[in-house]
Amino acid sequence: MLIGHQPKPFLLAVEGLTVSFDGFKAVNDLSFYVEENEIRVIIGPNGAGKTTVLDLICGKTRATSGKIEFRGKELTKLKENQIVKAGVGRKFQTPSIYDDLTVFENLEISFPRGRTVFGALTFTRDATVRDRVHEVAEMIFLKDRLDMSAALLSHGQKQWLEIGMLLIQDPDLLMLDEPVAGMSVSERAKTAELLNRIIKDRSVLVIEHDMKFVEDIAHKVTVLHQGQILSEGTMEKVKNDPKVIEVYLGH
């Protein structure tokens, strides 16, 4: 299943990952590898375990067995906030932003400084912070909404804001769970543009259903089915895999 030989080590290596909920194995002996600056899309039918894989990597769910190595660090033993500090960023399926804060404050909280209790108490909003927030806000098309309460944003804008909150963290591995779900056509186009811009200097792990969108961005596609890898490779290869056609694209 491994593809080719790699001159440099993987950014993310998942090996033998298994998690079971009361006997039900949502992810079963899963192994895959993500390189630096690679864009990997995970697809698969509902219940294939896609979101669970992201949960496992970012520490939201604890693995029953298996290894997740990121830049040589074993993630399964770290706490969520330590995983974030190691350089993994995660966007959730439904936009999860802070409704009671302004767009500016939403972004500011994600700025990687003052993350301890006392750091937060003594945090000051200096020029570095302000510049960075403005820069990201511009990128996510929310430059003129900075003082607006985040609750008032549209669904698409909330998705962008969350992406922006990840960008300001500047992670090495960005994990996106259905970033264009529920968006209008024009928003979707804008999002694709945004994603294409931000995936430049980092690796990205995306879960997406929209095949057109997947084809646009994916370097490589992994197809999950019942917690296991069904097929892996370029979009072209996966598309023509008879197993995939049967369980997924077939209907």
Next chain:
Amino acid sequence: MFGEYSIGDLGSIFVMQGFAGLILFSVYVLMALGLAIIFGQMGVINMAHGEFMILGAYVTWMTSNLFQSYLPSLFSGYFFLAMMLAFLASGALGMLVEWVLIRHLYKRPLDTLLATWGLSLMLQQAYRSVFGAREVGVELPQWMLGSLKVTDSIEVPINGVFVMALTVLITCAVAYVMYKSRWGRQVRAVVQNRIMAGAVGINTAKVDRYTYALGCGIAGVAGSAFTMIGSTGPTSGQLYIVDTFLVVVFGGAASLLGTIASAFSISQTQSTLEFFMSGSMAKVLTLLAVVGILMLRPQGLFALKVRK
């Protein structure tokens, strides 16, 4: 401390002490069942649970007075009617409360806590205005008094046996209703996915109302049973509320079996400790143990590991 007692004495003490624990266990189960339904299934923190119980107790008291005045010949059987009336009265009040108050708060569990606390204060004052500040004594029919002599030194209180039998009966009934009946399936469906349940044609508002009413009704029966062993006053309900919540939480909120297991372990611990130290310290140690265990195992004794 056992030196002074003979082996035979000790044997009967352990039997009787175990039995005392079983009575306490029944009391806890009765109290907690209604709450396990309301809190475990609906997520509502019903701080007025004790007051629903006391309503049942007052209904029992009124029924006993009525029988004494008008139907003295049937007095020996009044208790069964009283329990039914207690169920209906507390259930009806529960339904009203759900309609006026609770249904607006399903998304704000902490606010149900405050609102039902307010409700409990108002009910207490209402009881005080209607029934007076003094405790009322419920007279029991003759056959419920006294004890069965098992051996020379082992005696079993009849009302204790009655409470235990009642507990078993109600537990079975609740288990049947929640796990076997069509209505129980609807309740669980609503709990798991309100929107979906609504979409497949379950009247979620109605299910909520009847679930809450059922929980309150069971509290009423519990109150009725308590008149046999405890006191009935406007503020008696408050004494039970912390214990009851701990039983439910300790068991794992959504699990009926957990509630029973936790009631059993808490009651046996407390009743055993009471034999070795003063009642207040036994209570402190029991509560401390429960809180300590909850800190180590917050999900309680029985909890499902679910895919979030």
Next chain:
Amino acid sequence: MNANRFTNRSELIGILVLAAFLVVILPLCLDVFRLNLVAKYLTYAFVALGLVICWGYGGILSLGQGVFFGLGGYCMAMFLKLEASSVENTKIQSTPGIPDFMDWNQITALPFFWKPFHSLTFTIAAVILVPGIFALIIGAAMFKRRVGGTYFAIITQAVAAILTILIVGQQGYTGGINGMTDLRTLKGWDIRPDHAKIVLYFFEVGCLFICIFIAQFIRHSKLGRILVAMRDQEDRVRFSGYSVANFKIFAFCVAAILSAIGGAMFALQVGFMSPSFVGIVPSIEMVIYTAVGGRLSILGAVYGTLLVNFAKTSLSESFPELWLFGLGGLFIAVVLAFPNGLAGIWQDHVQPRIDRLISSRKPKAESAWTDNSVADGAPAE
């Protein structure tokens, strides 16, 4: 907005209005007896202030604030009681020089944990540290295991119940249900006469404002915004690299320490400490002060406390029967109709009118009570 780290201009006005009310208007309008009552109410305002941070901002509802109020109060009361139990004051006892309730309980020597309370410095440290560390332990145990919401509320309630039974049960060491009564002097200075009450009142108001400023500082720091963020989307905060548990523990400890300061003030003001402040009923009542004032409003907490207590005193003087109906109704009304309490009413109904009046002359005025950014949102869950 947050140009200034502590407050913005309109909040400063709000604080000045409160200061004028407490420092000038009340002392001028009330006799010493009523002023002492206000002082007693204000001790609860410390608790309410803590609850704004912990519950309003952090979304952590503690039903055990009485525990910390009690711990603070008992620490202070132990010092005062020792001073009141000098050998010549207690020569009637079988063992002179120990508190009277110990003597009644056949205790013949001062227990070891009482001894350090001869020192005022130690006492003041204990007022802060004992509840603080206790909160740290509870908080760490609960929040590190992600216990929150209703479970946390129930467990804090159980802690309140345990501590009450313990204090009542260990009466030889604690004074039992009677509590510690007849506290007389602080370092030789009699705290009972009227002039002492007045001095203590102003001292307390001073402390209250220090605590208000601390609360303001926390709220306007990034930590305050993280608390709000956590209430909205705990996971998002966690996956932005924060240890959510540590922030919750911090908020809970701050609330505990503020409550404890309130309790110590109470012992000074009332000359009395009893387990009736530790239990569940007072703890829940303290939550209602915050709820009435507006759970998101620091100044609202003070007004809410004063209002509920004034209502309690006057209603229970004239219609004792009605008081419980009134209090119960207040709980329900605050939850159903006014989730943001007085501050919400002010902001939704009063402030816009004032704004309209002013706006004919001045262009802009901001809310004096709550931060716009937070008050807009739904109530905490």
Next chain:
Amino acid sequence: MSDEPNKGLQSPLRRKLLMGAAALPFVSILPRPSFGAGPATATVNTTGLAVTDTEVTVGILHSATGTMAISETGSIQAEKLAIEQINAAGGVLGRKIKFIQEDGASDWPTFAEKAKKLLVNDKVAAIMGCWTSASRKAVLPVVEQYNGMLYYPTFYEGLEQSKNVIYTGQEATQQILAGLNWIAKEKGAKSFFFIGSDYIWPRTSNKIARKHVENVLKGKVVGEEYYALGSTQFNSVINKIKLTKPDVIFTDVVGGSNVAFYKQLKAAGVDLSKQALLTISVTEDEIDGIGGENIAGAYACMKYFQSLDNANNKAFVAAFKKMWGEKTVIGDVTQAAYLGPWLWKLTVEKAGSFDVDKIAAASPGIEFKGAPEAYVRIHENHHLWSKTRVGKAKLDGQFELIFETSDLVEPDPFPKGYQ
């Protein structure tokens, strides 16, 4: 609450009419006395108390709400009855007693706060009030600081004496020792099991009882147990009682716990006609909740029972029921509360003044022959000389008098050899 002083109404006739109207519900059938004929206010009130030419104000301070309302209601009723009767008989020094009632709400600091309000704002001449030891301990520093006069009705643990308090109930030795002596003699009791609620009064009482049992009666205490206030589960201690088989169960369980205790005792097959039980905490009030059938046969040891057969008591019971309803019962504390206003009136008249210092000084030696419990007298230590009685609980909730001390028992709040 009574009417406010009406300074604007100068006409004596109008004033009298108004007063009559206020008192109408209670004393309309009694001849209406006229007030205002007493000695000049300036001479009888030199410390600025709320005394006018026609009125004197006292405070009533009990819990009308909260858990203690159950117990304190009877005291409030008795004090109001006494005040009505005193007014109907011409008042105090020619002045009508007006009362201000405050609610302590079962909360000790509230008691202290209300006591302060009564003394500082209302300037009451005396306070009839408090019930629990805790509320008295809270109020005591206040009455001492502001020099008030408190008439405290409950039997209590002793270890206290104040210039500013008259204790109209019995202190612990007064209540307990005679009862223990009686039961030791009558039942040949040698072994005792103590069970009480967990607070100062039961603990102190049991301490005194233990010393008496061990040192004087040469008996043995085979168990001593305490349960938190409000406990409702007594099965464990009942098992211990069954195991240790004491000659006497000695109880000072208070409040609602009593109901649970006696019901469970009965259910466990402890027959009170065979097992002697002596309680110092169950009065007719408590039996109302416990139910006569659950406690019949138990002995109670205190100074008053509703069934006492003397002319004073018959009149008192009749008046009480007339005022508060046929169904009300009267317990020991209720009677003691009734003594408060009367003792105060007698003291004021002896001192010829409302001044607290003079009343405090004049109190010792005051005799009240009209007491329902029969003759009582105030001791130097501000407690009452009174008889101690033992009653046996009957099915109808009343006590049958079994024994009474031949002489008045001397109050001894700081008993030597019992501390």
